Amino acid sequence: xxxxxxxxxxxxVLGFAEMGRVYTWRTWTFxxxxxxxxxxxxxxxxxxxxxxPGLTRFVxxxxxxxxxxxxxxxxxxxxxxERAQGTLPLLAVAPAGHLxxxxxxxxxxxxxxxxxxxxxxxxxxPLLGVPLPWPRAAYAIPVIVLVLVSSYGYGCALxxxxxxxxxxxxxxxxxxxxxxxxxxxxxxxxSVWPAPLRAVVEYLPLVHGLQAVRGILDGAPAGHxxxxxxxxxxxxxxxxxxxxxSMERLVSVGRRTGTLDHAG
Amino acid sequence: MTSSNERRPLAARRVPLARRxxxxxxxxxxxxxxxxxxxxxxxxxxxxxxxxxxxxxxxxPMQTTSLLALTLHAHRPxxxxxxxIAPGLIGLWVSSLDYAGRVVPEDQWAGRFTPMVAxxxxxxxxxxxxxxxxxxxxxxxxxxxxxxAALGFGRVLTVRSPGxxxxxxxxxxxxxxxxxxxxxxxxxxxxxxxxxQNSLSYPFYMLGGVVFPLTVLPSWVRPLSHLVFLSWSARxxxxxxxxTAHGGPLALALxxxxxxxxxxxxxxxxxxxxxxxxARRDGTVGYA
Numbered sequence: 001x002x003x004x005x006x007x008x009x010x011x012x013v014l015g016f017a018e019m020g021r022v023y024t025w026r027t028w029t030f031x032x033x034x035x036x037x038x039x040x041x042x043x044x045x046x047x048x049x050x051x052x053p054g055l056t057r058f059v060x061x062x063x064x065x066x067x068x069x070x071x072x073x074x075x076x077x078x079x080x081x082e083r084a085q086g087t088l089p090l091l092a093v094a095p096a097g098h099l100x101x102x103x104x105x106x107x108x109x110x111x112x113x114x115x116x117x118x119x120x121x122x123x124x125x126p127l128l129g130v131p132l133p134w135p136r137a138a139y140a141i142p143v144i145v146l147v148l149v150s151s152y153g154y155g156c157a158l159x160x161x162x163x164x165x166x167x168x169x170x171x172x173x174x175x176x177x178x179x180x181x182x183x184x185x186x187x188x189x190x191s192v193w194p195a196p197l198r199a200v201v202e203y204l205p206l207v208h209g210l211q212a213v214r215g216i217l218d219g220a221p222a223g224h225x226x227x228x229x230x231x232x233x234x235x236x237x238x239x240x241x242x243x244x245x246s247m248e249r250l251v252s253v254g255r256r257t258g259t260l261d262h263a264g
Numbered sequence: 265m266t267s268s269n270e271r272r273p274l275a276a277r278r279v280p281l282a283r284r285x286x287x288x289x290x291x292x293x294x295x296x297x298x299x300x301x302x303x304x305x306x307x308x309x310x311x312x313x314x315x316x317x318x319x320x321x322x323x324x325p326m327q328t329t330s331l332l333a334l335t336l337h338a339h340r341p342x343x344x345x346x347x348x349i350a351p352g353l354i355g356l357w358v359s360s361l362d363y364a365g366r367v368v369p370e371d372q373w374a375g376r377f378t379p380m381v382a383x384x385x386x387x388x389x390x391x392x393x394x395x396x397x398x399x400x401x402x403x404x405x406x407x408x409x410x411x412x413a414a415l416g417f418g419r420v421l422t423v424r425s426p427g428x429x430x431x432x433x434x435x436x437x438x439x440x441x442x443x444x445x446x447x448x449x450x451x452x453x454x455x456x457x458x459x460x461q462n463s464l465s466y467p468f469y470m471l472g473g474v475v476f477p478l479t480v481l482p483s484w485v486r487p488l489s490h491l492v493f494l495s496w497s498a499r500x501x502x503x504x505x506x507x508t509a510h511g512g513p514l515a516l517a518l519x520x521x522x523x524x525x526x527x528x529x530x531x532x533x534x535x536x537x538x539x540x541x542x543a544r545r546d547g548t549v550g551y552a
Contacts, residue, residue: 027459031460031462035463042469051338167314171322187330187333192337
């Protein structure tokens with residue numbers, strides 16, 4: 001177990017080194033972070049144009065929490081890169097096994113997701129004229145962390161598709177968080193959608209976590225909030241299970257057919 | 265038998281200068297258009313092999329769903345046109361930024377850049393043709409968005425001034441090609457290539473007022489919006505849908521879109537020439 005944690009730690013260091021090739025702290029702050037804040041503001045301003053401050057706050061909160069999900073799912077790109085760069089067979093034959101590396105490969109995105117969603121949580125509501133009820137808003141932060149973690153499992157599971165088909169990683173990533181943004185209760189309540197669609201959406205990450213966050217802000221009973229938190233944790237665990245099975249199968253089939261070193 | 269030309273003095277045989285210039289200009293124009301067309305076809309073939317170039321066609325329906333659901337949930341049928349038009353404009357911007365911006369860097373990675381620079385044709389025209397092909401994919405987002413509204417939400421968007429709408433789309437596409445050319449130049453010359461591609465989306469959707477009027481933005485931001493062609497396009501397209509685009513404001517909006525596109529195109533062509541000159545001078549043409 002300690003060995004696996006050390007491998008995940010090394011994979012995380014690798015991830016940050018990789019990220020450092022693209023971003024400096026200045027370009028991350030004034031490029032990427034600013035873009036994310038603009039994304040949230042874009043939808044919140046639309047909410048303020050269309051409705052009252054209540055709608056603006058609903059949209060604002062939804063889009064801040066979605067940042068956590070969006071950044072976590074970028075793990076799809078990092079994992080697909082393993083196959084494109086030909087490093088997947090090396091992971092498969094490593095004595096530590098491929099899963100710790102696989103699971104640690106996008107931890108840097110969870111970290112940046114936490115930072116960006118926290119900056120947005122603190123800065124945007126007062127800036128857009130819909131302040132959050134502090135200190136109650138602070139209780140929502142652990143739930144946002146849970147959303148980060150469950151979305152990461154979802155990203156790892158969908159990376160299985162990107163690892164099997166060459167050149168589709170950006171399609172998979174955008175589809176992954178696109179359907180959550182569209183149907184996951186980010187901009188409109190889930191009750192807007194037909195029942196069959198709602199039943200499917202229940203299995204997506206963020207959906208229950210976001211309801212828990214909204215419950216905390218609105219002062220909902222603790223039982224309701226805890227039930228949503230539990231559901232979010234269960235959904236996340238389910239996606240980790242899918243990710244594990246998907247990777248195991250990819251590696252075992254690749255070993256048997258000798259296609260592990262193919263670039264997809 | 266000799267021709268009358270052979271018996272006349274040399275000076276008299278010369279074709280008038282103005283006519284010669286006109287013929288040469290026409291030949292040159294045909295040659296340039298043909299070059300752009302061939303580059304357009306090359307990009308079509310390359311894009312067919314790259315599924316990620318169809319990304320916007322995957323994203324546009326989801327964006328339409330988000331925007332339209334929010335609009336209808338807020339009981340604002342007057343804003344439905346904005347929610348349907350916005351994903352189309354975003355599609356054009358994404359095509360310009362994401363794919364067009366990668367045209368030259370991808371050529372460098374694939375080893376196509378060296379023969380292109382060595383060929384006796386201006387690289388800028390080749391890039392224009394290829395960027396145009398990529399931008400055209402973005403136009404399909406308008407159709408997708410209309411279909412999602414009609415089939416998914418039962419909202420059939422009727423365009424009251426179809427002529428103006430078509431003109432606005434055509435002008436917007438031309439401006440997108442110009443802007444894509446500029447972005448391709450900037451991104452190719454920049455060391456923060458990925459940062460630029462990842463960052464220049466939502467700030468411009470906000471500045472361009474693609475889904476809400478510019479009055480929603482703080483007053484100090486609005487002058488900047490007038491420098492973004494999307495702001496003129498969004499307003500003109502919305503006015504065309506509502507049938508309120510007429511006379512002076514219509515002409516002004518079209519002129520602004522085309523002028524901003526032309527300025528961006530000129531800047532992009534200048535940057536591409538600079539890129540090629542620098543690569544030749546430094547001996548880095550073959551570098552990825």
